[in-house]
Amino acid sequence: MSERKIRLGGGAGYSGDRIEPAVDLAKRGQLDYLIFECLAERTIALAQKRRLQDPDQGYDPLLTERMYRCIPECHQRGVRIITNMGAANPVAAMKQTLEVCRHLNLRGIKIAAVTGDDIPPQHIPPDATLLETGARFETIRDRVISANAYLGASPLIESLEAGANVIITGRVADPVLFTAPVIHAFGWSMDDWDLMGKAVLMGHLMECAGHVTGGYFADPGIKDVENLADLGFPIAEIDSKGEFTVSKLPGTGGQVTEATCKEQLLYEIHDPAQYYTPDVIADLSHVTIKDVEKDKVRLQNGRGKPRSGKLKVSIGYRDGFIGEGQISYGGPGAEARARLAGKIVKTRLNEHAGYDDLRIDLIGSDALYRSNRGSPAPFEIRLRVAGKASDRELADLIGREVEALYTNGPAAGGGAMKSVKEVIAIQSVLIDASEVKPTVHYKTT
């Protein structure tokens, strides 16, 4: 009897990701699961702002289009969908997905929505320590928009056991979208730490989609990637012992190699021996990576240590406004004129108190690294002035002063642009996992 393997497709690595590669995976990937990871740190706070304006909103803006294009292909082939596109409102996302199915005349699809990740701010102790700054939670409490715990795999496994075809969550730890179906399919014990560690390793490789298949990798002449325009998304094939490969569909662009897998392995990792997730502390420090064939790589030796029993809660809060203005200078003396323009704007803005910080960048010279490191002056320079203020009007003034350089600044500035945005900042606290009670809701078409 041949060993049963589970095939998972990584259908999105962020909210705005491309949809075509996911449709291709659904059609040709011979998948058991298609997974869309769509929540960055700040996404839920932004979604919560939309939900406050309209109680039927607050899920991923591309949910409808993604579901509309992927569900028919998945339904036809028995592929189950798992996603965190519920963002700040998984139940509304479930209802919207139900509408999509009705519109497509698809029957018998069971949709699950996982809730309970949102934590009422009054449940967070005022003296809880903010992990990023060490300040107390009460210093930001009156400005909080959202607080969401990173849930583990259990509620997803519960909905898989209940036969859900589509599972929509809010905040869960990213790898969990991938670990839950594998734990479910093989009936693994969630106290088998090495198996949990292997599952997290697989999920971590897959969660950024094209990031492991040659996206974000090309460096022409040194690291060339074939047909990047048609980048394919990844497939993981895993067995009951947690051994797995990462590959992609034949005919798609990109590449899956030891090098692409190494870059993704360490992406957003600090100490590789201590990768904290809700279900396990994964140890990625012994992982080995080996090409098995073209565009197919095997990863081994993921390990795990007992979970901490704490969950990270990500808190979004209002933190003032960032105003920004940009204008370009070119030709001989471009850098000197841009520098002079920056000084003038700073002088004019400093007459108004209340900017936390004003940043002057010369894009093309020092904007990314704070210094041009002795490089020759470029032929074109774009001045950028950015600053933070507690009220919108003061932030707005920054772009206005940059624009006013047209008639009040050095010679030949062009292409001025300005913007103001509210800052939704994120900090985190830890809470006991026992205080979080996830719930699963169901609807069937």
Next chain:
Amino acid sequence: MKLHEVAHSRAGDKGNIANISVIVYRQEDYEMVCQRLTSEVVKRHFQDIAIGKVERFELPQLGALNFVLYDALGGGVTRSLALDQHGKTLSSLMLDIEI
């Protein structure tokens, strides 16, 4: 010789902390890179950007190093005034290091 000739790199962000991997193309270069690309060298190269400490983790079986730079993202991805709030481009600055 620039690090760019012997290794590749990717940067990631969490809050106000950046991590930057360095992966050699050929395993035989790993020991040399380990010796020359110390936390101190990286700290000095990123002195305009990373205010906090720099930690280094070694993964010899992969020919990889992982650097963690504290207080490196202008107060945190979500509140930074930087053009590149996530510090995505820091990997290219890493590869500019002369070794």
